Amino acid sequence: MVNRYLNRALLAGAVLSLLALAPAWAGSKILATSAATQIEGAAGGGLVPWAVIGGYGSDGEWAGAASLTRVGLPDFQLGTAAVHAGINNRFEFSFAQQTLQVDNLASVLGSPLDGVIEQHVYGAKARLWGDLIYEPWPQISLGAQHKVNLNPAAGTVLGANSDSGTDWYLSASKLYLHALFERNVLLNGTFRYTDANETGFLGFGDGAGADPHIMAEASAGLFLNANWALGVEYRQKPDRLDLGESDWRDAFVAWFPNKQVTVVGAYTDLGKVALWDDQTGWYLSVQINN
DSSP: OHHHHHHHHHHHHHHHHHHHHSOOSOOOSOTTTTOEEOTTSSEESSSSBOSSOSSSOOTTOEEEEEEEEEEEOSSEEEEEEEEEEEETTTEEEEEEEEEEEETTHHHHHTSOOOSEEEEEEEEEEEEEEOOSSSSSSOEEEEEEEEEEESOTHHHHHHTOOBSEEEEEEEEEEEEEEEEETTEEEEEEEEEEEEOBSGGGTTOBSOTTOOOOEEEEEEEEEEESSSSEEEEEEEEOOOOTTSSOOOOEEEEEEEEEEETTEEEEEEEEEOOOBTTBOOOEEEEEEEEEEO
């Protein structure tokens, strides 16, 4: 297990270093409009994908970003290494490798299961119309996240019927300039069509074969200045396995010191996760842009 974590850290570190040292491919968009990296790899907030296309590339340009994210909870540790690329400010492609460390998974479920659940998320997003800043209507994007659970036993034990699934989402984002006390305000709303249990870590679907659910997600941010923003997020989640799966919330601080670096820290409230109550803790993400 140590080698697995070491290899992943070395790979993510190499990608981050290459992005940091390579010549800039693009940079026409203004500071902070690249957003951060959402836990499933898409450009957005920590929990919620936004309609923005990742990177600072505008029309006729392309850009990329790599990020490392860690979430610490009383009974879980979630690590994500992700990359995404934006093309022509129209299309975005992403990949995320997620690792969920569960402190006492085997003892709670009463079976010899590994305490690590890994998941790969392959993402794509397309801007349909609108612009984040320069048009009166919000920017609207359609996205997909195909998830493959590499350790599906925990979900199978609890009633999931698949180890893979695809989330579809429609997001609307708008940055309102000088909107509140002369500060810029970012608003985002997302509707997600999903059959994932705990975002896929407990598999997909249920024994009854019910249709996927439409879930609502939202983000709001207030820019204190060009480099700092405060905000909150909310993510509604289905309860397909009848475990009392909770909606997720966070309150975040984002720092954009320049166009190369984005740092986000947050307090997260994930409520009940599977069989564990009161999962609140910290979130930290570092993103290198190019």
